[in-house]
Amino acid sequence: MSRSPLKLILGMMAAAVLLVFFNFYFTKGMIGSLIMGTVKRPANFAVAELSDVRLFFSELVYFKNLISHNIELKNQNTELTYQLARHEDFREENEFLKKALGLGLTSEFIVIEGGVFGSNFSQQGYRMLLNRGSAENVSTGDIVISETGVFIGQIGKIFKTYSEVGLVTNPDFKVTVKVLGSDISAMARGGLSEGIYLDFVNHDDDIKEGDVIVTNGSDLVPPALILGTVNYVEADPVSLFKKVKLKPAIDGINLGRVLVIKSSR
Secondary structure, eight states, rough: OOHEEEEEEHHHHHHHHHHHHHHTSSSSTTTHHHHHHHHEEEEEOOOHHHHHHHHHHHHHHHHHHHHHHHHHHHHHHHHHHHHHHHHHHHHHHHHHHHHTTTTTTOEEEEEEEEEEEEEEEEEEEEEEEEEEOGTTTTTTTTTOOOOOEEEEEEEEOOOOEEEEEEEEEEEOOOOEEEESOOOOOOEEEGGGGHHHHHHHHTTTOOOOOOEEEEEOOOSSSSOOOOEEEEEEEOTTSSSEEEEEEEEGGGGOOOOOOEEEEEOOO
16 A cells, blocks of 8 residues: 655654754764765865866966967067167178278279179189179179278179179289389289289399288279288299289188279270
8 A cells, every 4th residue: 555645755754853863962963964075075076176177278378378478579589680680781781881982992983882692613713693783784894892992803794683703813813913012013813722823023023921912003903902912922043033922812801792893984
């Protein structure tokens, strides 16, 4: 015979009252604490897990912001480096032009600024590549010098936007020169790895190691361009002339920015 709902409810209420009474008077609340602890553990675990999830997403946002900040700093650093490089380039160009103005080239010569961007070597000697060509009115035979007046070479082959420069050490190079501070003249010619030779130096000519050799302006080359320094003198009585060699001045300069000199005639 089934129990009525009312009896069932009354029985459950009576059992609950007895449980409370028993817990309070005989177990000093241990049963209640046990029940509450059992209920609280899953709740505390859920709260802890939820806190960990919030912390995880907070850290994700932090690292995202940190990465964005680092990218911004890197971009700012790149921009600063670029500005410093431009400033240095402007400063170098200013110094270059100031020195070039001090050369005192007369109005009979046209000066074109250029830059060297490569070089190669063959049996004919060294060739530099200059970033100026026919579009900038550069011509074969034009003189190439440094901003301090060092004779570098002459223009060879011409292209629209660039040209080749044969160095003063090449075998096909020749120019009339003199000893700085004297009236001793000679003909200079390239000697590749030997440097530069001076031809037609008489035995009576007082030339010695350390003398500076410059162009004398008796040909189409401007005067006073520095070619090199005497580093070898041999007076062979069997020969008609002394054997003289130069250490090229281009050995000690930076071949970056250069000047192209052409006659305005």
